[in-house]
Amino acid sequence: MTVTEQRGAYRPAPPPAWRPRTDAAPLLPDEEPYRLLGTGAELDEKLLRRLYEELVRGRRYNQQATALTKQGRLAVYPSSTGQEACEIAAALALREQDWLFPSYRDTLAAVARGVDPVEALTLLRGDWHTGYDPRTHRVAPLSTPLATQLPHAVGLAHAARLKGDDVVALALVGDGGTSEGDFHEALNFAAVWQAPVVFLVQNNGFAISVPLAKQTAAPTLAHKGVGYGMPGRLVDGNDAVAVHRVLAEAVERARGGGGPTLVEAVTYRVDAHTNADDATRYREDAEVSAWREHDPILLLERELTERGLLAEEDRRQAAESAEHLAADLRNRMNEDPELDPMSLFEHVYARQTSQLREQAEQLRQELAAAEEADDAQEKNDDERHRGEAR
Known part of the structure; x- marks a missing residue:
């Protein structure tokens, strides 16, 4: 007859003496x-x-x-x-x-x-x-x-x-x-x-x-x-x-x-x-x-x-x-920093992911388009000023 069959007869053995692993x-x-x-x-x-x-x-x-x-x-x-x-x-x-x-x-x-x-x-x-x-x-x-x-x-x-x-x-x-x-x-x-x-x-x-x-x-x-x-x-x-x-x-x-x-x-x-905090609200x-x-x-x-x-x-x-x-x-x-938008993609990963490369190219095209628009506007302004001068 096993221990489990002896209903009520099982007594667990006392655990070994417990001691902390280190002295606190x-x-x-x-x-x-x-x-x-x-x-x-x-x-x-x-x-x-x-x-x-x-x-x-x-x-x-x-x-x-x-x-x-x-x-x-x-x-x-x-x-x-x-x-x-x-x-x-x-x-x-x-x-x-x-x-x-x-x-x-x-x-x-x-x-x-x-x-x-x-x-x-x-x-x-x-x-x-x-x-x-x-x-x-x-x-x-x-x-x-x-x-x-x-x-x-x-x-x-x-x-x-x-x-x-x-x-x-x-x-x-x-x-x-x-x-x-x-x-x-x-x-x-x-x-x-x-x-x-x-x-x-x-x-x-x-x-x-x-x-x-x-x-x-x-x-x-x-x-x-x-x-x-x-x-x-x-x-x-x-x-x-x-x-x-x-x-x-x-x-x-x-x-x-x-x-x-x-x-x-x-x-x-x-x-x-x-500088955004008002410490007088919570301390004397x-x-x-x-x-x-x-x-x-x-x-x-x-x-x-x-x-x-x-x-x-x-x-x-x-x-x-x-x-x-x-x-x-x-x-x-007090000097205004010169910021390069393309630097957004630097120091993100050691090797850029395809998504980052795609985003970088999209931004590069947008910046180029904006520069072309600025150049065209500047050219138009110059022609207008010359016309007014005549």
Whole structure:
């Protein structure tokens, strides 16, 4: 008689002892954001100076780009004022061969990585989907859809490891982007594959007008890394030195085969979401003023001054460099671009499809016809003017 025939006699065997595959404790972030400025820690003086100079330039870049939107030279600009420490630190934490995957707000990170300041704004001007060659500086196109750049970063990093290339990908995303499915998919794949990728979440308090408390019940966004099996790091996003150290450590950990890391930088978006947003509808001026006291440039200035590393001449040189950047940006953006309609078909596929070739030929004929019509009209105008002169 089988067990199934002995009705009521079957007792399942106890399952084997279950244990988690990894110890979760080392993956947990610190209880408080990691800080270095104002702690008396030993710091690299050269890095302090570099960060300060880049932050001053970045602040002026944000101001000038915002002004260009008011002048109609940019369609939109998502300012990163107040978040400059995250952007600059991300660019400086990478080696030349590494890749940066920015979001739409991360033009400053792209510029700090070496992208031409005007080309970094081409997308926001409405001229091209991307105004620069991503391979030149290893900066992926600015991503307007939320979090879609994260799976791309994972794919590139995983492919690089399979080929044996010494490459790490650093992907930037906002707190709002962590509510997207792409965020989940990217972190899950990265952890399973142990891909050499670092995720930096710039938690600036709001996804447009939605505060973080209405997006997630997690203790911090850094805690989300534990669910995927990767360490989470929590850092003061306005402490440029701390952000740089945490990112540099995560990048080298990934480079050495340690897998991905999720870093949450707690910062604040001082300006509105974009020039089209009215932030006064969902936050108080007192809140903004409080964060201005924790400004990343102000924090660096205090540290440099206390260490005797910031003379008045240093301030002047940093300001002059920033003004030169702003003037060059302003002058070049005030020039009307020469656009070639046929460029619509470039950089779509490595080899054009038959449909693209057909569309390109149709446009070429339309442009030729329009040019012939203009020439005929000009000829008629000239003949009419000569007749009137007689």
